[in-house]
Amino acid sequence: MHSCLLAALGGVLIGAAAVLLMAALGRVAGISGIASGLIRRRVADRGWRLAFVFGLVLAPALLWLLHGDSGIGAPQVGWSWMALAGLLVGFGTGIGNGCTSGHGVCGIARLSPRSLLATAVFMLSGIATVYVVRHLLGGL
Amino acid sequence: MKALLALLSGLLFGVGLSLGGMTRPAVVLGFLDVFGQWDPRLLFVMAGAVSTTAIGYRLVLRRRQPWLAASYQLPTSRRFDARLVGGAAVFGIGWGIAGYCPGPALASLGAADPSLLVLVACMIVGWWLASRVPAARS
Known part of the structure; x- marks a missing residue:
């Protein structure tokens, strides 16, 4: 299948997952919100959060069993850059209340002005970062 | 039952991410390298996900309450503040360095992969640090 069609199909499945979570639990499928909720103190609703993250981690294994390819690709930068990236992604999504899924998918689907703004900002910031890294610094 | 449906949603989400190349x-x-060899796949993933969610949410939110909870928990804030913009900008830098947002990570x-474990551990530290930053006064 053409890779863009497969990507759109992947997107539809992500959307279906978000709709299911809203229909069943009344929750937005924002990964940073769901997962970071696990480290907060006094959270009574850890069960569904853990189950969701467990499903997320299990999914590539399921694909691997079904057709021999988990879809997991290799990291593109060294571990010190991975560490810095993780810190920035965690802190940024924590402060900004959402990531690509919460703002970019669920928020935009609801036409939330905050999510539209956040998505524009992290897209532009990501594009600028890759421009600096690849075209000014010549790679990491 | 809640956990089972959350597990199913997480599974679907992960399969979608993986099939979409994310x-x-x-x-x-x-995808972020718009000035180089641009890869459009993330755009197709977003388009598929946003349109499906927009239609699905419309149908779901007509119902009085979710199947397994008392109410829908939708974000209500409408403030454009420094936290939102600054947080998104910082997130974008991290995303652009390694190519991982929280879901795919x-x-x-x-x-x-050991370096991915490092990234996820640091992401959790980042979430913890963000939770220590006091909310802006309104």
Whole structure:
């Protein structure tokens, strides 16, 4: 299948997952919100959060069993850059209340002005970062 | 039952990410590299996900309450503030460095790549640090 069609199909499945979570639990499928909720103190609703993250981690294994390819690709930068990236992604999504899924998918689907703004900002910031890294610094 | 449906949703989400190429950081970085060899796949993933969610939410939110909870928990804030913009900007820098946002980072844990474990551990530290920053006064 053409890779863009497969990507759109992947997107539809992500959307279906978000709709299911809203229909069943009344929750937005924002990964940073769901997962970071696990480290907060006094959270009574850890069960569904853990189950969701467990499903997320299990999914590539399921694909691997079904057709021999988990879809997991290799990291593109060294571990010190991975560490810095993780810190920035965690802190940024924590402060900004959402990531690509919460703002970019669920928020935009609801036409939330905050999510539209956040998505524009992290897209532009990501594009600028890759421009600096690849075209000014010549790679990491 | 709640946990079972959350597990199913997480599974679907992860399969979608993986099929869409989002668990390959090279594909994500290729999308962000608009001045180089641009990879459009992330745009197709977003289009499929946003349109499905928009239609599905419309149908679901007509119902009085979710199947397994008392009410829908939708974000209500409408403030444009420094936290939102600054947080998104910082997130974008991290995303552009390694090509991982939180979903694909967690979904890739199964491969047990040591540097990915480092990224996820640091992401959790980042969430903890963010939770220590006091909310802006209104």
